[in-house]
Amino acid sequence: MTEQPQHIEQEIAALEARLAEKRQALSGTQEQKPEKEIVREAVAERMISAKTPQFIAQPIMKQGQSTTKVPSKEELISISPDKQVAILVNIALEQSIDHAIEVVKSLNDPFVYDSLHDALTSMFFNELVKRKKIILE
Numbered sequence: 001m002t003e004q005p006q007h008i009e010q011e012i013a014a015l016e017a018r019l020a021e022k023r024q025a026l027s028g029t030q031e032q033k034p035e036k037e038i039v040r041e042a043v044a045e046r047m048i049s050a051k052t053p054q055f056i057a058q059p060i061m062k063q064g065q066s067t068t069k070v071p072s073k074e075e076l077i078s079i080s081p082d083k084q085v086a087i088l089v090n091i092a093l094e095q096s097i098d099h100a101i102e103v104v105k106s107l108n109d110p111f112v113y114d115s116l117h118d119a120l121t122s123m124f125f126n127e128l129v130k131r132k133k134i135i136l137e
Contacts, residue, residue: 004127007096011046015124016133018042035134039125040117047117050101070095073106085115092120 004012022038070091076084084107092100097120104113128134 005093008093011097012124012127012131015039015042015046016128018045019128019133035136036121036125039128039134040121043121043124044117046097047101047113047120050098070099070103073103076103076107081109081112081115084109084112085119088112088116089119089123092116 019038019042022042026033026038071087076087079087088100088104091103100116104116107113125134129136
């Protein structure tokens with residue numbers, strides 16, 4: 001298994017805890033939701049509650065970290081939404097989800113924001129399935 005950066009491991013642990021809470025809340029009701037929908041809601045809540053750190057144009061990288069440069073707002077706007085989302089996912093993985101959310105919010109593009117949400121949902125859902133935290137029936 002590929003080793004995840006520490007901040008992603010923390011995000012996965014927090015997501016696992018949130019999933020357990022949501023499952024517990026749903027267990028007393030008649031409402032049944034697919035696991036992916038529960039993950040989707042948890043990621044949406046995480047994105048909404050994201051801290052907005054100061055934008056750092058050139059973050060200081062520790063040895064062994066990627067040196068992916070965060071493109072300027074103008075550079076991002078000039079490329080296709082698919083490429084924007086790919087860059088934002090890389091920012092989330094290499095720097096932090098909060099940083100990626102700060103950048104996507106600055107774009108003021110609901111489509112790209114929603115696409116990032118979808119990409120993060122898929123990424124975390126697949127990781128939770130791989131770790132056997134979600135069992136598909």
